[in-house]
Amino acid sequence: MCTTCGCASSEPRLESDGSWTTLHPHGHAHGHEHEHAHAHGHHTHDGAHAHSHDAHGRHVQLERDILDENNRYAAANRERLRRHAVFALNLVSSPGSGKTSLLVRTLSALNGALPVAVIEGDQQTANDAERVRAAGAPAVQINTGKGCHLDAHMVGHALDRLPQADGGLLLIENVGNLVCPAAFDLGEAHKVVVLSVTEGEDKPLKYPDMFAAARLMLLNKTDLLPHLDFDVDKALACARRVNPTIEILCVSARTGEGFDAWLDWIRAGCASARAAAGAPRTGERVAS
Amino acid sequence: MHEMSLAEGIRNVIDDEARRHRYRRIREIALEVGQLANVDTGALRFALDVALRGSVADSAIVTLHEPPGHAWCMRCADTVELRRRGDGCPVCGSYQLAVTDGDQMRVTGMVVD
Numbered sequence: 001m002c003t004t005c006g007c008a009s010s011e012p013r014l015e016s017d018g019s020w021t022t023l024h025p026h027g028h029a030h031g032h033e034h035e036h037a038h039a040h041g042h043h044t045h046d047g048a049h050a051h052s053h054d055a056h057g058r059h060v061q062l063e064r065d066i067l068d069e070n071n072r073y074a075a076a077n078r079e080r081l082r083r084h085a086v087f088a089l090n091l092v093s094s095p096g097s098g099k100t101s102l103l104v105r106t107l108s109a110l111n112g113a114l115p116v117a118v119i120e121g122d123q124q125t126a127n128d129a130e131r132v133r134a135a136g137a138p139a140v141q142i143n144t145g146k147g148c149h150l151d152a153h154m155v156g157h158a159l160d161r162l163p164q165a166d167g168g169l170l171l172i173e174n175v176g177n178l179v180c181p182a183a184f185d186l187g188e189a190h191k192v193v194v195l196s197v198t199e200g201e202d203k204p205l206k207y208p209d210m211f212a213a214a215r216l217m218l219l220n221k222t223d224l225l226p227h228l229d230f231d232v233d234k235a236l237a238c239a240r241r242v243n244p245t246i247e248i249l250c251v252s253a254r255t256g257e258g259f260d261a262w263l264d265w266i267r268a269g270c271a272s273a274r275a276a277a278g279a280p281r282t283g284e285r286v287a288s
Numbered sequence: 289m290h291e292m293s294l295a296e297g298i299r300n301v302i303d304d305e306a307r308r309h310r311y312r313r314i315r316e317i318a319l320e321v322g323q324l325a326n327v328d329t330g331a332l333r334f335a336l337d338v339a340l341r342g343s344v345a346d347s348a349i350v351t352l353h354e355p356p357g358h359a360w361c362m363r364c365a366d367t368v369e370l371r372r373r374g375d376g377c378p379v380c381g382s383y384q385l386a387v388t389d390g391d392q393m394r395v396t397g398m399v400v401d
Contacts, residue, residue, distance in 0.1 A: 057315045057399035062305065066297040066319075066393040148290060180290035182326065183393075208373035209326045212387070241383040242374045244362075 070184055073152035077159065077187025081170065085277035087269040088170040090150075090186050092210055093194035094203070095176030098220045100128045101253040102194060103171055106266075107135045109259050114270060115168030119158045121150040121175045128173065138163045149180040152187055167274050169266060178207035189269060190215035197221045197228055201235040208242040216247045216265065223252040291328055294393065295335035299343055301395050306344045311400040314345035318397035322390035324357035324373060357390030 065071060081088050091099050100120075107116055118139040120128040129141035140158040142150060155172060164170060172188060174181045182191075193214035195203055198221055204211040211217065217239050219232065232250070239246050249265065251258035302314060321327050329352055340346055357370040361377040362384040368377050370390065376383050 057313075057401050059397065059399055060305075060309075061397050062395060064301045064305075064395045066294050066301065066321075066395065069297060069300045147293075149293070151293070179326070180293075183290060184293075205374045212373055238374075241376075244384050244386075 067183065067185075070152050073156050074185035074187040077152055077156050080159065081187060081189075082273070082276055084164065085167040085274045086164060086170050087168075087266070087273035088172065088186075088188040089266075089269075090172045090174055090181070090188035090191045091194060092174045092178070092181045092191055092214070093176060093196075094178045094199065094207075097176070097194045097196040097199065098253050099173050099176070099194050100131055102218065102220055102251070103173060104131060104135045105253040105256060105259070106171070106262070107132070107137050109256060109263055110169075110266075112136075114266070115165030117162050117164040117168065117170050119150075119155060119162065119170070119172045121154075121173060123147070123175060144175055148175060148177050149184050150174050150186060151184050155186045167270070167277075169270060178203070178210045182209040182213045189273065192216045192218060194218045194220050195235065195239070197224055197230040197232070197235075201231050202238050204235070204238040204242050211239050211242045211246065214243065214246060216249065218262065219248065219250045220253055222250045222257055223255045291331040292335045292339070294327065294332055295339035298336060298395060299339045299345075302340075302345050302398070303343060305398070306400075309400075311344060311398075313401040314348050314398050315401065316349045316351065316397075316399035317345060317395065318351045318353065320353045320355060320392055320394045320396045322355050322357065322392045324370065324387060324390040325393050327393065329354065353396070355390055355392070357387060359385035359387045361385055 077088075091103070093099050103118060110116060116137045118129070118132045118137050120126075120132060120139055120141045121144060122128055122141070123144050123146070125143070126141040129139040132139040140162045142154050142158055144150065144154070150172065162170075170188075172186055174186075178193075191210075191214040193210055193216070195217060197219065200206070204217075219235060222232075225232070236248055239248060247265075249258055249261050251262055298317070298319070302317065305311065306314060321329060321332070333350060333352070336350055340348060357372070358367050359370040359377075360366075361368045361380065361382060363380050363382040364377060366379070367388060368379055368385075370378075370385060370387065373387070377385060
């Protein structure tokens, strides 16, 4: 008898679609796909078999997210940021959409009105962090090496090294990649996806998960529109098709067009972060 | 591309369970990876083969269940099947959809010693 639930047997069961279920049949209303029937020749017993669970193992059911560990680090980051009233954004896009330029322009447009710190993620080089430091904000570079995305553990370590004022803005520039970073929560308030007008209008349909995960889309490089056949309405429709609630702002990191709305959006987020943390303590340094 | 990270995530979950419950060996692992989870299951199987090497689940049989995507259609006010993100409601064609199922990535069962 099964020691987990007292059922009579954990013999393989033939599903209606012809596949075998060798794991606990009950509690699994869905039909598993089993591609290993051949590995269970030993399940063919004669009439007088002594079927013991010691020979076949014990079945356990659980429900654990594959990204459990990352999600725990992300929750710790989120709580740490909340305590310090930091509004954190995770900037994602394909390579070359202008994330770093947008970030640098944001720093200069804020002009010190808000304490900003930056975490830069790239496979290699510290070039982006240097660009950000030159623009006057503290920045920590994470090199992921062969990794295609930042994870919450890396960001936690970066936070240890980053001087971040309470009540400020944290901009995390993820690795340029429209696929992998979608699944990894870093502890940010929102993902912000950057699409540039030099890319295809249908990119949200080609890489839907990232656009579905984002709260805001920035359509960047709008200063180039007169030179291109890019259809803005089509791009916005594609984004809304995969994410009906996505907010969209059109900006140019080169000319500063659309930055008033973008800065308003940031300020509103910072105000919410301060409200969530209780009393604001602007200017105080993060000790932990 | 991130299937190696997911495989490492699975190994973390399994190592943790084995440590807590003192499993000597894990023979089978059941995974649930929704059809909207953006996972290449072939690549995940390959990555798991590598990630589980030397662990308590070395050469464990991995079964993958891929539940279909579902979404709430605001116009129909009903749950509908969604084959992939960006598709419209199969009933009314609307894109006012909120995914309700099929994006999960979970370890759901094991056969252990």
